[in-house]
Amino acid sequence: MAVNEVYFMGTCLVDLFYPKAGLAGMQLLKREGIKVIYPSKQTCCGQPAFNSGYRKESLPVARSLIKCFPKDIPIVIPSGSCAGMIKHHWSELFEGESDIETALSVAERVYELTEFLVDELNVELTDLGEPTKITIHTSCASRNEMKIAERIEDLVAQLSKVEVLEQERKSECCGFGGTFAVKQADISGAMVKDKTDALKATDASSVISQDCGCLMNIGCALEKQNSKLKTQHIAEFLWDRTHAKN
Amino acid sequence: MPRTETFTDRINDALDNEQLHSNFRSAMNYLMEKRRDKFPDQEKLDNLRNIASSIRANSLSNLADLLIKLEENLESNNITVHWAETDLEANNIIYQILKDANAKTIVKGKSMVTEEIELNEFLEDKDIEILETDLGEFLIQLANEKPSHIVMPAIHKSRKEISKVFAEHFPEFPYTEDVDLITQQARKILRDKFRQADAGISGVNFAVAETGTLCLVENEGNGRMCTTVPPLHIAVTGIEKVVEKLSDVAPLLDILTKSATGQEITTYFNMISSPRREGEKDGPKSMHVVLLDNGRSKIHQNNEMQETLKCIRCGSCMNHCPVYTQVGGHAYGTVYPGPIGITLEPQKQGITQLGELTSACSLCGACGEVCPVQIPLPKLINKLRSEAVEGNNANELIEGAGSKRSSLELLAWKNWRLLYGNPFFYSIFSKAATTLGFITPKTIGKWGKYRTTPIPSKHSLKEMANKAGFDNE
């Protein structure tokens, strides 16, 4: 597909908590010759309220997002979870609404970042970084909703000095689940403990993921446990290792 | 395990129980692996799921007609059919049948629907002895507990715990942790019970409308014993278990056993179409079937949630559920636990009573991926969440819809909507968050029990994008 410009949607988490990951994503796309547009009025896909059952509060937030993407070009999102919300759940959110067709036409154009890099751009990477051992955590949304979890592995496989160590029960949920982490905090705590135990057991230096929700959950838990294991979004990881610093 | 007051109490009891966690962790790993081994080819699996789903959807979309046909064919096979709208009605029907037959000792095969109506308690109250004969059910009956999983009822118990229970009840056998020995001892004890029982009670896996046939899966042989040895057999089934044709059974059986326990097929597949016929030498002389509604017809009327009834009770969803793995079956406090439980039970018993169950889910989607009949469990769970807090448009078909609407939570989301639905307000909020991020408290509520607090970055992505020269439209 001949693409020369895309919208980039950072996501609400990335905007405030992981902006470097978002910027790295945009740089990766720009390097491939794509014009990346960052609509300044973007906020959120509406998922937090939607998953809590408050669909009426979620709708106006989703609607304000639609206005940001008027051109019929791809919308690239550095999050399987947010991409999944738009692509697979806006149909439920907008059910019976007069603007459902508009919403669905936006949903159709959504790509998760690694999906776009691999499937649409066939990106080729050269590893300029130091040898390192990592472990990969794929989010439930990238696996079960977007079905693009392997893209992160495809990208990392191109980095010659990166060794990937696999953790036990790698496709088990990390326990974030958005408001689940607060509503059922103790169950979530038990889940993130099992996940961090498995990640720490690999002996990797960092955990790389497509989703900042998971990274926040896992990263903050690791920090509380005083672990040296680092977390990083795949975009930041790739950009750090593949662009010549001067 | 103490059955304490609230859902939260039960969850905390479970999370504090190391032994329970270890039992469930290893059991779920075992079951997931066994299932994975049986489905090496994703395309073949998807194909089989499509078929199984279409068979069940067909059953539901023609449910009334199929039940009438089933009844007709069962009756022409000399099997008496009873309809029970409620659990109490079902219990009374069963009791009356037993009373008429002067049946005092009953042997029972594993049946979740009889757990649902609390049949054992009802009959024991009337001085009827009812003995569970499936080994797992037999053991937990001894321990005076309820099943914690719909296929492997004693999965929450370790070998040691089982040996102890067994030795306490049967001091005539020396204490042993040898699984073979315990099994042989149980076999000895139960053989006489089968032979002397006045009646046998079973569930039903599939009821075939075309031929009036009841189908049962099992590995142990106790199901065949209960349905063949005693002079009277009563089968209890939910109304949704009917399938149209005999040819529907094979694909469902195939995907059921592979999904549930990773078996090619169970040791026995038992298809019963009548009581003892003229000239035959064994089998029950009389048979009854109780068709149980207990909330199912109401769910059926709700098109959005109707798919809940496709369930063939394989247990795959709970085997793959990370929440179930952490808390086990008893924490839910319902007959059906795990993903199918939190979807089915609030609909059956009402959201007022059980709406909070839907919070015990991270919406990871693992259940939806493995359900053999493609019930979109995550979507249904999320729908129940929205029905629980719905305001004016609460769906009448869902009992208690809107009952969980909280003014406090609504206010929080209204505020969130104000900030995130309006780019101008959001930009103010964003500026405040990035500038004042350093004052974020180190520990925030329950999040802080397990994690440090994330601090907003000094610059938002919007600022960085702008600075880096990216266009903004």
Added chain:
Amino acid sequence: MNKSREIILERLKNNTDKTSYKKIEVTKKTNGWSKEEMIAKLSEKLQSSKAETFLLSDAELIDWLNEELPKRGINNLLMGASIAKQISKDINNEIEVLKYDDPYESWSEKLFNETDASITTTIGAIAQSGSIVLHPTPEEPRLMSLVPDIHIALVYEDTIYETFNQIITSQYWAKNMPTNALLISGPSKTADIEQVLAYGVHGPKELIVLILTS
């Protein structure tokens, strides 16, 4: 009771969304396995469930029984009239031939406690799942394949089918279902205690399948 029936059916019929759901047709294709392949697959699957299989000619049956039964400590053998006709003349004198001539009630204690083994015919077998198929009859009642500790089943090689649906359609089951149709795929077992497999729970401890070639 009838009132409940009407209430329930009324609710079910009331569903206004009558989108008649089209069932996906199950493929009638088979793998085209040869007889040898089917025997091999059937044996392999049965053995993996801890059943035993032997390939014999009709003529070898009596020799097999005379050699194996004493070896396995079997002193009596329950059988139906047609098998009795076939083998009772030539079977070892030490093996008592038991017949299931009378209704179960008249001899239940002996059936449960004093019967070592049974031998039954089958109406076929399914290679794909490793199952033997029985339609018990007045001559070979249901409990024969359930109660004794050891069950010996005779499967004629020409009655082995690839799939469950194949045997159902080829034998016209839908037209006339027997009182009881059974698929048996191994000796009785359970994994209820810590997922550890144990055999001989309530059904037979041993299943021996004799595949008879013509």
